[in-house]
Amino acid sequence: MIFGLTIEKLLLIGVVAAFILGPERLPRYAESLAALTKRAREWVSTARTRVRDEMGEDFDDVDWRTLDPRQYDPRRIIREALLDDAPVAPRAGGAAAASATVASPPPAAPRETYRAGFDGPPPYDTEAT
Template identity: 70%
Template structure:
């Protein structure tokens, strides 16, 4: 398959093109298509060679399949991040009640008559 086109579809397109273009102009168009295909293949080959030359030897060692974004599953990444990095000592037995530390620091305690701090620029 070529971009979802089957051989039958390509043959049908070629047959329709042969009728539309006509037998007189068909050889010239086929030659132009062959020339374009060769130029495109040479351009891709030159681009690939140039990228390898400019990126250096480390470029050939890259495993491109590991960098494919389609392989990433956010659920798996989060699960691995939460489970793999947890230290064993931090996991408490079920019989102990674990109280998490407060998320915000406790405010300072004031005695009667103390004036709390005030920020003029905050209002």
């Protein structure tokens, strides 16, 4: 499978291209496509070689599957970020609990101006969320 295309889809694209381009121009476009494919393979090979040379021995240690953008799940990332940064609650009755309640400063009052020369709260766009 190439970029999510199956053989049937590629065959259909080829048939449509043959009808659109016609028998005179089809060989020329096929040669251009073959040359582009060869150049793309060379570029990828050169890039892979350069990355391997610049990273050195660490190149083989990288788990490339974790860097795949198709593995991106924003819900999982947010959940992990929220769970990792969760503060540890002090135990009740201990010295840490007493010092935590005394040491915490009162919440700051909201600012009335958000930039010099403007009064009132900052603008809020209800359609932006």
